[in-house]
Amino acid sequence: MQLDLLDKRATSPLVRLAALGALLIATCALVLLIEGTRADASIADKQDDLANVRDKQDDVAAQIADANQQINSLIGQVSEARQREEAAASELADAQKQLAQARDDLEAGREHLKEVRDQLHRAIGQLEDILVGVYKSDDPDAIRLLLESTQWEDDEVDAAYLDRLQQYQADTVQKVKDLRTEAANTVEQLADSETKIQEQRDDIQARHDELADIRSGLEAQEAQLAAAKQERAQTLASLNGREDDLQAGIARAQRRQAVAPPAIDTGTAPDVAAPAPSAPAPSNGSTATINSDGSATPPADAPAAVVAVIAAANKIKDAPYVWGGGHGSFESSGYDCSGAVSYALHGGGLLSSPLDSTGFGYWGEAGEGNWITVYANSGHAFMWVAGLRWDTSDTGGSGPSWSASSSGWETGQSWSVRHPAGL
CATH class of the missing domain: 1.10.287.2610 (Helix Hairpins)
Known part of the structure; x- marks a missing residue:
């Protein structure tokens, strides 16, 4: 004879309660098993x-x-x-x-x-x-x-x-x-x-x-x-x-599985809004100085790459502004904004081929650097090196030169902020 656990006539209340509890536990276990399997499949x-x-x-x-x-x-x-x-x-x-x-x-x-x-x-x-x-x-x-x-x-x-x-x-x-x-x-x-x-x-x-x-x-x-x-x-x-x-x-x-998600390196760096870019201070607080002839002198404790970048920039300071200058080749009779940045970074061994301003939006690593920070968007590019701005605009001439202050016209624009690894 088949025993019906829910049949009041065949079992006592205590037995029926125990049977219901066992059934509930079995059902929950089955649901958890199914959900776990589904979660595993979903994650995979x-x-x-x-x-x-x-x-x-x-x-x-x-x-x-x-x-x-x-x-x-x-x-x-x-x-x-x-x-x-x-x-x-x-x-x-x-x-x-x-x-x-x-x-x-x-x-x-x-x-x-x-x-x-x-x-x-x-x-x-x-x-x-x-x-x-x-x-x-x-x-x-x-x-x-x-x-x-x-x-x-x-x-x-x-x-x-x-x-x-x-x-x-x-x-x-x-x-x-x-x-x-x-x-x-x-x-x-x-x-x-x-x-x-x-x-x-x-x-x-x-x-x-x-x-x-x-x-x-x-x-x-x-x-x-x-x-x-x-x-x-x-x-x-x-x-x-x-x-x-x-x-x-x-x-x-x-x-849901009570497992901490692993840290994932996306490998991408979206644009960082920088409505009013200002000089990022070097990690040790030391900054370069501008000489009377317009050249820059790096601080004594600047890394070798930073010293080389400043030396390269000094070579073309006050060169005439030439649209597209410094792109076909680093050596040019004049430079535009991204060409001047490319030349200086190349001098420091940080860039192998010239980039335009859009290209600098994907260069290096995201965010401000300790020594060098590049700001770029589709229309312009400039950088801060050891607390000085290297740019072709608002610096007292039409070509590239050093400045210790920010440019007013750049305020309010959106910039991709990048820096070379380690600097």
């Missing part, structure tokens, strides 16, 4: 998802780094193309001046030739007038003297005088003719010179236009890469958010 799934997200983060970060390198290379090429374009424009302006001068000289030569021709006509006219006057004069002329005179000695003297007069006028006419020929040759040479200068001007104009097209093409490539990099940055931000969600889910599941 989330950990797998987290690993996949991190793999994607690494891929996207590598793509962003590659895009940064390409953009930096293009910035350098655009800067170089602009300089060549400006040089061609300067040559074009010089050629235009030479052409204008050649045209003025040609016009003056033509005017001179016209005057010489007028002189020739006047000289010929004067000669004709003299000969006609002698012929028509009531005074003895050469013909009458030669045909009628019996005093040959005097007549020969008068004839010789007339011959000399005629020869003088003939010489004058010849000189004017020679001058006209010379002036005509000069005009021809000036015309040839004008043609050659105009051809040179046209060649320079064509080269200038070609350089402008090259620059425009490079700028278009740079814009495309920047847009692609921005999309990847958004993808990375989305992955970072997904990573945070997964970590939170794992932590909740682990807390």
Whole structure:
């Protein structure tokens, strides 16, 4: 016969109560077992998802780094193309001046030739007038003297005088003719010179236009890469958010199992809002000083890398501001903001290739450093080194230089705050 523990007729109240307690315990154990199994499965799934997200983060970060390198290379090429374009424009302006001068000289030569021709006509006219006057004069002329005179000695003297007069006028006419020929040759040479200068001007104009097209093409490539990099940055931000969600889910599941969640290194560093960046004091409180010539002297206890960064920055202090300067190569005739920061950090062995301001948002480690702190966003980059600001704006000149104070225009902006490891 089957025993029904809940059958009041078959068991006593005490037995039924014990049976219900055993059933409740068994049910709770089964629920805990199922929930534990589900929690374990949920944690494992989330950990797998987290690993996949991190793999994607690494891929996207590598793509962003590659895009940064390409953009930096293009910035350098655009800067170089602009300089060549400006040089061609300067040559074009010089050629235009030479052409204008050649045209003025040609016009003056033509005017001179016209005057010489007028002189020739006047000289010929004067000669004709003299000969006609002698012929028509009531005074003895050469013909009458030669045909009628019996005093040959005097007549020969008068004839010789007339011959000399005629020869003088003939010489004058010849000189004017020679001058006209010379002036005509000069005009021809000036015309040839004008043609050659105009051809040179046209060649320079064509080269200038070609350089402008090259620059425009490079700028278009740079814009495309920047847009692609921005999309990847958004993808990375989305992955970072997904990573945070997964970590939170794992932590909740682990807390439910009364297991302390492990510390997880995300490997990413989001932007840090820094509305009013100021000089981060070195850990030991010592700061660099600015000398009378604008150079900086590091404190005696500064690390070697910091000393080298300051020495490198001193080499280019007050260099002219050149957009894109210091990106294609660390060595440049001028520097922009991120180019100046790149040059100084490279001098300290902290950077192997130039970065633009956006690239510095992912450089190094997040937060302020003890000795060096870089502030960067999509439009500008600067840094503090041993308590001094290295920047290309509001520092008394258009190029990079040292300052001991913050810049007012930077207040209120959002910055990514980074520092080199260990500094």
